[in-house]
Amino acid sequence: MTLGDVVAKHKVVVCVGSGGVGKTTAAAAIGLWGAHQGRATVVITIDPARRLATSLGLEVKSGEPHEIPTDRLGAPPPRGTMAAMMLDQKGAWDRLVERHAPSARVRDQVLANTFYQSLSQTFAGSYEYMAVEELSELHESGRYDLIVVDTPPTKHALDFLEAPRRLDDFLDRRIIRWFVRPYVSATWVGMRLMNRTMGFLLKRLEDATGISVLLTISEFFSAMGGLFEGFHERVERAYGILQGAETAFVLVTSPDEQVLGEAEYLSAKMAELRMPLKGVIFNRTHDELALLDGSRRDGGDAGGKGYVEQVVARALSMAGGSGDPQELQALVDNFLRYQMLAEGERGRIEAFTAALRGRVPTVRVPNFSHDVHDVGALTGLHPHLFPSAQGRGDGTR
Amino acid sequence: MDALFSRRVHFVVGKGGVGKTTVSVALALMAVRHGRRTLLIELEAGGRAGSLLDLSQPATYAAHLSPAGVWTIAVDGRSSLEEYLGLIIPARRVLKAVLHSKVYQYFVAAAPGLKELMAVGKVWYEAERRGDDGQRQWDVVIVDAPATGHSLQYLRMPRAARDTFGPGLVKREAARIHALLESSKETAVHLVTTAEEMPVTETIEAYTTLASDLRVPLGLLVVNRLHHGAAPDALVDRLREGAAVLPAADARVALAVARRATEENAWAAINRAQLERLRVAVPLPTIVLPMVFAREFGPDDVAALSQLVDGQCAGQPGAAQPPLGRGHDPR
Numbered sequence: 001m002t003l004g005d006v007v008a009k010h011k012v013v014v015c016v017g018s019g020g021v022g023k024t025t026a027a028a029a030i031g032l033w034g035a036h037q038g039r040a041t042v043v044i045t046i047d048p049a050r051r052l053a054t055s056l057g058l059e060v061k062s063g064e065p066h067e068i069p070t071d072r073l074g075a076p077p078p079r080g081t082m083a084a085m086m087l088d089q090k091g092a093w094d095r096l097v098e099r100h101a102p103s104a105r106v107r108d109q110v111l112a113n114t115f116y117q118s119l120s121q122t123f124a125g126s127y128e129y130m131a132v133e134e135l136s137e138l139h140e141s142g143r144y145d146l147i148v149v150d151t152p153p154t155k156h157a158l159d160f161l162e163a164p165r166r167l168d169d170f171l172d173r174r175i176i177r178w179f180v181r182p183y184v185s186a187t188w189v190g191m192r193l194m195n196r197t198m199g200f201l202l203k204r205l206e207d208a209t210g211i212s213v214l215l216t217i218s219e220f221f222s223a224m225g226g227l228f229e230g231f232h233e234r235v236e237r238a239y240g241i242l243q244g245a246e247t248a249f250v251l252v253t254s255p256d257e258q259v260l261g262e263a264e265y266l267s268a269k270m271a272e273l274r275m276p277l278k279g280v281i282f283n284r285t286h287d288e289l290a291l292l293d294g295s296r297r298d299g300g301d302a303g304g305k306g307y308v309e310q311v312v313a314r315a316l317s318m319a320g321g322s323g324d325p326q327e328l329q330a331l332v333d334n335f336l337r338y339q340m341l342a343e344g345e346r347g348r349i350e351a352f353t354a355a356l357r358g359r360v361p362t363v364r365v366p367n368f369s370h371d372v373h374d375v376g377a378l379t380g381l382h383p384h385l386f387p388s389a390q391g392r393g394d395g396t397r
Numbered sequence: 398m399d400a401l402f403s404r405r406v407h408f409v410v411g412k413g414g415v416g417k418t419t420v421s422v423a424l425a426l427m428a429v430r431h432g433r434r435t436l437l438i439e440l441e442a443g444g445r446a447g448s449l450l451d452l453s454q455p456a457t458y459a460a461h462l463s464p465a466g467v468w469t470i471a472v473d474g475r476s477s478l479e480e481y482l483g484l485i486i487p488a489r490r491v492l493k494a495v496l497h498s499k500v501y502q503y504f505v506a507a508a509p510g511l512k513e514l515m516a517v518g519k520v521w522y523e524a525e526r527r528g529d530d531g532q533r534q535w536d537v538v539i540v541d542a543p544a545t546g547h548s549l550q551y552l553r554m555p556r557a558a559r560d561t562f563g564p565g566l567v568k569r570e571a572a573r574i575h576a577l578l579e580s581s582k583e584t585a586v587h588l589v590t591t592a593e594e595m596p597v598t599e600t601i602e603a604y605t606t607l608a609s610d611l612r613v614p615l616g617l618l619v620v621n622r623l624h625h626g627a628a629p630d631a632l633v634d635r636l637r638e639g640a641a642v643l644p645a646a647d648a649r650v651a652l653a654v655a656r657r658a659t660e661e662n663a664w665a666a667i668n669r670a671q672l673e674r675l676r677v678a679v680p681l682p683t684i685v686l687p688m689v690f691a692r693e694f695g696p697d698d699v700a701a702l703s704q705l706v707d708g709q710c711a712g713q714p715g716a717a718q719p720p721l722g723r724g725h726d727p728r
Contacts, residue, residue, distance in 0.1 A: 289650065
């Protein structure tokens with residue numbers, strides 16, 4: 001099984017990983033590849049670099065999938081199609097409110113409510129929730145046969161998987177009912193009747209901190225009760241898709257993330273959540289040139305260094321003149337520094353891959369010394385993500 | 398240098414993955430070398446400061462002393478808020494019931510930025526804390542802040558809270574914290590970035606926000622992971638030419654050497670262009686740190702970088718524009 005097989009066999013591909021590892025780029029490249037395989041593809045993305053967004057025609061956050069003209073998707077144009085959708089968390093919540101608010105007055109009231117603003121902007125999990133909400137919608141629309149999801153940057157690679165459920169837990173309907181009872185919104189009396197100690201303490205909390213919020217919360221839930229009626233069901237439906245056989249999770253990571261030390265935890269946790277890991281993309285890696293056979297390698301760096309110096313000196317003299325010995329040294333030192341970097345990465349990647357459960361295809365994408373910000377550069381990732389069968393040694397462990 | 402650590406509170410801010418923790422640890426080591434009692438605070442637990450300081454475990458809410466003499470703690474808004482509520486609600490059982498209640502979660506969620514405020518409050522508390530002898534506990538407090546956007550929320554909170562919350566403890570404390578934050582005698586916010594397009598763009602935006610909107614006193618701009626180039630491109634071309642006439646096995650090695658040189662030169666060129674953008678848009682005293690090539694980046698590497706920061710600070714008294722470390726120009 002290769003990463004290509006994984007993408008080919010699944011309808012939904014979710015890219016997870018911590019922030020700053022190139023998830024957005026990987027998701028876009030996978031989507032583009034799907035289009036070239038003849039599929040109707042959509043990429044749900046979060047915060048692409050400006051030039052990538054421009055290149056994909058995503059300047060406007062419309063909250064709708066935007067079909068990319070096939071002539072912008074390289075030559076020859078793909079057999080399939082590619083759409084991209086930029087997830088705008090705030091916008092998506094606002095649309096949800098607009099959809100469910102009983103009147104324009106209530107809508108405005110909710111949009112101005114500080115609890116709502118806090119919930120939609122800062123509460124951990126709401127971004128993730130919106131991603132799965134959009135995923136459900138696109139999935140059910142039946143318009144696409146490949147949906148690639150780029151997840152929000154999180155501190156830990158797995159945060160995305162549980163966040164929607166945490167939000168659901170937070171918005172527990174039984175508790176919300178407390179807040180929508182009219183007498184609660186008016187005074188503290190209701191709260192005190194519900195739970196004498198709690199009400200009393202929260203009153204003290206408000207007095208002591210000088211922050212009065214319960215009235216705000218109550219107003220919000222009273223106005224928007226309807227929004228949360230179906231919330232639990234929507235979250236469950238989204239998890240149904242995430243846990244379904246049609247969905248594959250792919251980890252995107254750089255070779256020096258903390259997550260590389262946590263392969264066992266990662267495997268166990270994802271299995272427990274019934275969202276098994278189906279592929280790993282090591283991004284921004286450096287490959288290592290196998291310099292010498294094992295026996296000479298054991299002789300230590302000095303042996304390899306001497307050999308490289310010799311070869312470089314010979315090559316330079318062949319091209320006329322022996323040149324400055326300092327420059328020769330600089331070339332060799334530079335090479336050996338990258339070899340060392342690559343060797344460290346290889347060790348971490350091998351240890352990580354060995355500790356993963358089952359056979360998970362892995363690929364390495366090199367650390368390009370140019371920005372990957374347009375369709376051409378995305379296509380340039382394909383030989384690394386989807387090497388052909390007779391390609392290089394990466395692939396299935 | 399003494400000018401640098403005459404300020405007591407140092408926030409280290411930057412995009413995810415550019416080396417904020419490395420720079421925070423380097424500054425902390427430097428402060429210790431200069432005889433300062435130093436506390437390194439990780440905002441949000443789970444960071445790498447512990448391992449870079451050669452501690453066997455990540456930083457926690459309780460302080461640990463590293464072999465090199467840096468004290469370290471991890472602070473998150475929730476724990477700080479709970480600690481603070483412990484002062485308001487002394488009965489443990491009752492406090493526990495409150496903290497576990499969903500209504501409390503709503504309270505925290507509904508008071509925007511309360512967690513952030515409490516975390517910065519903890520920084521302020523540590524900076525002001527005095528021992529039994531009446532002396533300050535710490536000479537220098539260094540804060541390894543989260544990714545830029547979130548950092549700005551932390552730095553924005555005290556003023557926002559002072560201006561929006563009703564009279565009460567929180568408003569009073571917010572005003573005190575804000576006073577410390579905006580004092581250029583006490584506080585410095587340092588920006589960390591790599592010289593690549595996206596981090597630089599974010600750094601320029603952060604600089605503008607910090608300087609003209611938040612108006613917090615700024616310190617250093619630290620440009621991390623700078624590539625200096627391998628050798629002139631003409632020489633690399635000659636290496637390629639020569640490789641063509643070598644036996645295949647040797648040619649492979651020679652071409653790999655050439656490819657690495659081209660790669661390094663390309664990074665150096667990107668770095669130079671981005672440094673120039675920074676020079677124009679972020680007029681702060683600038684420290685440049687080289688890309689570290691290592692199998693495993695560890696405590697020794699940070700210690701070496703710390704010496705470099707020290708050296709560059711010594712060479713640039715006050716706020717003068719420092720000479721930027723220009724590497725070997727490959728052309």
